[in-house]
Amino acid sequence: MGRLATAFLIAAAAVTGAAATGGEAQRDPQALARQWAAYEEVRPKSIIELQPFRAEWDAEDAAQGLRLHFVALNPAVDAWFLLQATDARGRVxxxxxxxxxxxxxxxRFETTPSPTVVIRGRVGAETFCRPWADGARELAEARRTALPYAPVCNGRLFLRNKVTGSRTTLEATAEFLRDNIWGGEDIVRFVRDTFFKDSQLETSRELGIGGGRxxxxxxxxxxxxxxxxxPVISTLLDIALEGTPHGRMAVGLWYPVKGLPGIYASAFQPRAIAPEVLQGPGRTNRLDSxxxxxxxxxxxxxxxxxxxGYAVGTDHPALGWSPRPxxxxxxxxxxxxxxxxSAAPLxxxxxxxxxxxxxTVATFTGGFKREHGAFKYGDMATYNHGHHYGFIEKGTIFSKLQPGLSTLYRLTDGTIGMKTWTEADNALLPRIDFARQNGVPLLETDPVxxxxxxxxxxxxxxxxxxxxSAKAELRTLRAGACMARSAGTTWLIYGYFSTATPSAMARTFQAYGCDxxxxxxxxxxxxxxxxxYVPQGGRTHVAHMVPGMSLIDKKMGGGRILPRFIGFADNRDFFYVTRKEAPG
Incomplete structure (x- = not known):
């Protein structure tokens, strides 16, 4: 990044972080410049050094015999903080x-007259918190609960406790082979291509001709x-819809999801796509039968x-090297x-x-693990360290965003976007709430x-x-996402393809008007x-895209379901969709 762009980025970080850190003086441009230089250096570093917009404070709590170090990882986002307490014996x-x-x-963190964490609500009410007091009793008790999120500071904050993320038997077996058996990746690939190819393929019966609104x-x-x-076709969609009986949908039309305003579902078959789309601009392969x-x-x-929102899993994506480049x-x-x-101490x-x-009204899985999240072939494998896919949670950079990669992101002002990242887009970094990269675009926006x-x-x-497959056979179960705009509304659309190539995905998203x-x-x-997650009579019903996905959730007594990403920690990253709240 050039000097002018870097100066602009640092100035933006100083301004956007001022309110969260207690004033402009806390956002020293020289300190930000040093942090940005360290961020860009090609050398081993800690996860904290990878946060170029962080704000840090040091304080002595003589009464407790502690030296305190408090880090706001991204003050503009104001979500994550690291508290480090060093005792008289030098233990951190x-x-x-x-x-x-x-x-x-x-x-915010106040250093005088005595170190205090201050939590300020919408109406100005403040909570003063010193969880390290009395031998860090409150923090110790929160850690002993072993809860992923343990409340502290009168429930206004959570201590994040390390837990083991859930994974399926299929994932566990694949990871064991990759990590412990010579040629394990080849074994996984052979099994997948031989026994699981088209394993989730869904075909439908045509039930008649109809349509809808x-x-x-x-x-x-x-x-x-x-x-x-x-055509009206039979479907396995495990989501209750308005305007059609269960198991019947007209191809390509949208149906409201029962009980969840603002969410719609549609069924498709690529062979139904209009010829002008299939033969339209852009190079794709022909659909196979x-x-x-x-x-x-x-x-x-x-x-x-x-x-x-977006959250990384307990294990994936990892931060080390992919074996692909x-x-x-x-x-x-x-x-x-x-x-x-390592992300420790985070x-x-x-x-x-x-x-x-x-x-939360919906969750869906995020993207590739680090093992597969980089390039093995082509030009992008030869520079930028192989273009490892970047990801950011709560304004905290786990892996840098790489130019040329598709990126789904949210800014601190609530803007949600999807684009091919550029070097110039790094100017947005101080305001990134989350970002997840995953390969190159299926569809790009025509500038004209x-x-x-x-x-x-x-x-x-x-x-x-x-x-x-190793033979470049691309057809398999896939998922993707797109952005579309119609009648003044912006939509994020999640697509589930029971078996498809990237070409089929691109033309299908194009047929739905995605940009x-x-x-x-x-x-x-x-x-x-x-x-x-559908409200039903005081309880919440978990509805899945297809019935087989319910096996991934955990079952409890009384027929209750403990949903993935909501009820228990998972080893994979994911996106979540929430209702917007009216300003208070």
Whole structure:
């Protein structure tokens, strides 16, 4: 990044962080410049050094015999903090604290007259908290609970406790083979390509010709037949809809989800896409006979009513090197592409906090593990350390965002976007709430028309890093996401493809009017998981994209379900969708 751009970024960080840290003096531009220089250096570093916009305080609590170090990891986001207490014997105790609702309360650290954490609510009421007092009794008790989120400071903050993230037997077996058996990755690939290829393929019976209201939800899929003459097909969608009996949907039309305003669902088969889309601009491969008839589903979220978040899993994506790029792009002595191998002393949890859980309406899995989240072939494997996919949670950078990669992100002002990241976009970093990169675009936005067109690597197996079989056979279970706009509403659309190539995904998203689309994950139901949380008679019903996904959740007594990402920690990263709250 050039000097002018760097100066602008540092100035932006100083201004955006001023309120959260107690004033402009706390955001010393020279300190920010030093932190940015350390961030850009190619050398081993800690996860804290990877936070260029952090604010830090040091204080003595003589009464407690402690030296305190308090870090706001990104003051503009105001969500995560690191408290380190050093006792008289030089022992350092680290505590990762979370502000569960930055929109409703802010956090600051005061060093005088005595060190105090101050939590200020919307109406100005303040809570003064010193959890390290009395031998850090409150923090010790919170840690002993072993809860992922243990309340402290009168319940206004959470201590994040390290836990083990859940994983399925399939994932555990694959990871054991990769980590412990020579050639384990080849074994996993052989089993997947031989026994699991098209394992989730869904085909449907045509039940008649019909249709429905094309004006509800996002724009309907552009098809070879008008909306009132669409084939009505049998479906396995495990979500209750309005306007159609369970198990029946007209191809390409949208149906409201019962009990969840602002959420719609649609069923598709790529063979129904309008010829002008299939033969439109952009290079893609022709649909093969299997993916053409494969039934898939879209779920759309109205971003005027709903908000989004993102969380890393307890283990994935990891921070070290992917084995995919060549050794020539690895600087000697670097433990990972960003110089970081471990997130410690920060705690990764793979689940939402209890405050957010109460207003969460959906979750879906995030993206590739680090092992597969970098390039093995093509030009992008040869520079930028192989373009490892970047990710940011709560304003905290776990892995740097790389130019050229598809990125789903949210800014601190609530803006949600999807784009191919550029070097110039780093100016947004001080205001990034979350970001997740996953490969290259399925659709890019045409700068002239504003419409989505297939990315220039969609039909290129290696340079596109689309994975699939060793023979470049790309058809498999896949999930992706896109952004679409219709009638003044912005939609985030999640797509589940029971079997598809990147070309089929691109043309399908294009047919739904998406202006940008990206791959998320693939190959297994746990990697393409989506669940909706529907209020029903004082309880919450967990509805899944397809029935097999329910096996990933945990079962409790009385027929109750403990949902993934909400009720227990998971080893994988994920996105969550929440109801927007009226300003208080």
């Amino acid at each position: 105790h680290s505590y990762h604290l979370e502000n569960p609702d930055p929109a409703a309360q802010s956090v 094309a004006e509800q939800g996002p724009a309907p899929m552009r098809a070879s037949t008008p909306p009132d003459q669409r 299997v993916e053409a008839k494969a039934t898939g589903y879209m779920v759309a979220f109205d971003l005027g009513r709903l908000d989004m 060549p050794g020539s792009v690895r600087p000697r002595g670097m433990p990972g592409p960003d110089g970081v191998r 705690v990764r949890l793979g689940m939402v906090n209890p405050v957010i859980a109460n207003r 028309t504003g419409q989505g067109v297939p990315g220039d690597r969609v039909a290129r197996w290696g340079p596109g890093n689309w994975s699939g 940008y689309a990206m791959l998320l994950d693939m190959n297994a139901l746990e990697h393409t998981y989506l669940a909706l």
